[in-house]
Structure formats: C-alpha cells, structure tokens
Amino acid sequence: MSFLISSPLRRLGRLLCLSSTLMAPAAWADSYADFQQASGQLEELMAKATPHSGLPRLRDPAVAQLFAHIADGPRLFQVPVTALQDVNQSVAVCEKAMRLGQTYYTFGIAWPLPLSGAQLQQARKEQARQNLGNYGDEMSTLFAFSMHCHGHLIALMEQEFSAQPADAVSGPERLRARAFSKNTAVVYTGVLQFMQVPFWNVAQKKVMLEAAAQHATANANLMAPPLRERLLASLADADKGLDPALAPALATIRQALAVTTCTGLCQYY
Template identity: 75%
Template sequence: MSLSISMPLRRLGRLLCLSSILAAPAAWADSYTDFQQASARLEALMAKATLQSGLPRLGDPEVAALIARITDAPGLFRAPVAALQDINPSVALCERATNIGKAYYTFGSERPLPLSGAELQQARNDQVTENLANYGDEMSTFFAFGMHCHAHLIGLMEQEFSSQPLQVVSGTERMRARAFSKGSTTLYVGVVQFVQVPFWNVAQKKRMLEAAAQYAAPNVALMAPPLRERLLASLADADKDLDPALAPALATIRQALSVTTCEGLCQYY
C-alpha cells in the first residue's frame, strides 16, 4: 500500500466538481432544505456565467447569502435532519458542495482552444491560476466546508462499521470502507498541504487549515500510520516563512499525525 503526496493543485483537479436571485422566502423549512434550495440557485447563476461576466462572487451580498446557506456546517451537522442520518444523502450533499468548489477551480479551463500539446496544457494551467486569483475566497470557503462535510461522513461510517466485529465484515464492505478512507484521506491531505501553496493568501489558507485542524483527529484516524508519517514529513518545511496566524492550526494537525495507533476504519485502509 502506498499513496504519494503530490501537489495539492493537481490532486484537487482530479477530485477536486437565474439571471438574478429571487428573494429568499421568509422562513426556510430546515438547514437541509436551505442547502438544496441555495445550491440550486447558485448553480443556476454559475451556469449562466461567461468568461466576460465571471462567476458569482462573495462580494455580491445576495451571492454571499446563498453561499452562507450552503456552507452552514453548524446548522447542517450539529443537529442534522433525518436525511443526513443516512450515508447516501449525506454523500450526495458533500459531492454537490465539492462540485461547486471545483466549478470555481476549473472555470474556463476546459473550453475548446486552438492549441495542442504543451501549449494547450499551459493555457489550461494559466486559466486555473487566474481562477485562484479571482475566486480564492469562494473556493476556500467551499473547501473548508468540505472538511466539515467529510467529518460528518466519517462519523456515519464509523457508526456503521463499529456495530459489527471486524472479522465478520464482508469483503465487499471492507472494500467500501477502504475506498471511503482513501478518498477522504486524499481530500484531507490536499487541503492540509495548501499551507505550502503560494496561490492562496493567508486568510484563505487560514480558513481551510482551521477547518482541517478542527477535524484532524477523525481524519488522521482513517490513515494507516505510514501515511501519517509521510504527510507529517511533507510538512517539514511548512514553517518556513509561515504566517503566525497559521501556526496554531498547523500544530494541531501535526500533533494528530503523530498518533501511531490504528483502530476502526484505519484497519481497512
């Protein structure tokens, strides 16, 4: 078993997918309904975006209100509605939010261009870099929310698999647990390594890193100890020119990575 720790931008690229906004109703049914309705509205706005107009921005108060509803992790997960007690609708919710963040990341980079080979790849990379400059606040908000969302999924999976002894878990279920652990770990590693990526500003890094630190323990518990060691080693130079605002979150993550026990879902990795 091995997992390479590559540049987060490359990994994120793999992972990480209304002409006006109608007035929000005075009372929304619950946070889950809020999420679905606000996501649909934002997706409709994004579908109408052009390179000239750009994507919806947090600087627009109405867009900011939509994104706040979508990424309201406390409202969604501290006392989740019945639908989010089930793994399938919870996965669908997380994927929907991830795809919105990915859409900001890939905006315009997949359009047809009269180029090929290295020139085409460079043009794609340049567009992504431009997106990071233009939409870093929006992306980092959704990627931070992804930490909250995947922590909820981890809790559901742990609850499911802890209800039966390890030796009676079927091969199919073992593979499902393994796939979940690997996917969640890949996402977590990418977000943690953003601390060393120059494209994000300090506020954006802080937003993502603090969310990663908040859920460091459950995410690290998914990883096989050798992977924890490799991620910890990859952060060896992270303190170089590190903004002090990022130090507490990074210290929390490093402390979690130093744990060597492997229990629960870690055993399926």
C-alpha cells in the same frame, strides 16, 4: 510544492466518482433544505457565467446569502437533520460542495484557445492562477466546508462499524469501509496539499487549515500509519514563510498525523 493544474484536480475530484433566476426564497425550511435549494441556485448562476461576467462572487450580497446556507457546517451538521443521518445523502452533500469548489478552480480552463503544446499548457496554468486570485475566497470557503462535511461522514461510518466486532464485519462491508477510508483520505490530503500552492492569501489558508485541524484526529484515524507518515512529510515545508496565525492549526494537524496506532476504521484501509 510546484504548481500543477492536474494534480490538485485529481486529488479533489476523485471523490466525485462515488456517485432559474436568483431569487431569495420566501422561507427557508431547514438546514438541509436550505443547502439543497441554495446550492442549486448557485449551480444555475454558474451555468450562466461568461468570460465577461465571471462566476458568482461572495462580494455580491445575494451570492453571500447563498453561501451562508451552503457552507454553514455547524448549522448543517451539529443540529440533528434526519436526512443527514443517511450516509448516501451526506455523501451527496459533500460531493456537491467539492464540485462547486472545483467549478471555481477550473473556470475557463477548457475554453478553446489558438495555442498548442507548451504554450497551451502555460495558458491553462495562468488561467488557474487567475482563478485562485479571483475566486480564492469562494474556493477556500467551499473546501473548508468539505472538511466539515467529511468529518460528519466519518462520524456516521464510525458509529455504524463500531456497533459490531471487527471480526464480525462481512467481506463486502470491509470493502465498503476501505473504499470510504481511502476516498476520504484523498480529499483530506488533497485539501492540505492544495492549500500549499502559491496564490492563497493568509485569510483563505486560515479558513481551510482551521477546518482541517478541527477534523484532523478523525481523518488521521482513518488512515493507515504509513499514509499518515507520508502526509506528515508532505507538510514539512508548510512552515516556510508561514503567517503566525496559521501555526496553531498546522500544529494540531501534525500532532494528529503523528499518532501510530490503528483502531476503528483505520483497520479497513
């Protein structure tokens, strides 16, 4: 897969159209409150980043503590949290995680440079490469979390739409289900394809692939079969030079995408 700055950003950013000082908190209330507070603190730190300081890094214990509250999918989604039984609030969580990940990817890309044309484009590409090298751990953690977050959203939507026969679903609700399915497929596809660009190390790929594999069936069930076929074909070269540690997760994803039936939310795609 050729390395392009704009292509991964378009895929990962499309979902975003849906809508202080670093101090350890005295007490963490619950998993949802933890996420809100920690992600807000991380955003504040990012806003203060300079070319010299760079963005917050996981190797900093204080930042690692924030990530522990931001990106702990099992804690956030497996333990019942009233706020996250609401689709809109859950969408906001997914959007914020994607936005944080994109901030790492785009860091410095928009800085003014005394260049133009092909030279400027090459400089932007080099900055993105540097970001992947510098912030791969942070990005892969956040993009893996987005897989868990969207898996949670899929479950909420499936529960809502399975409560009535498909022929009883109104036109506006069908459009809402279709928009959800398409946007979620964009994110899942974007992460899988973004994972194939150079510069990720094995550990970073493993984090993203295993999260994607965990929710492979749920995501594949959203997609119309032709889309599954196209995504499956896009993974054809993913085995080249693949570390054996990544093979099981990739096999799980391919198996899910090979299914040709279309039931549930798939019928609204």
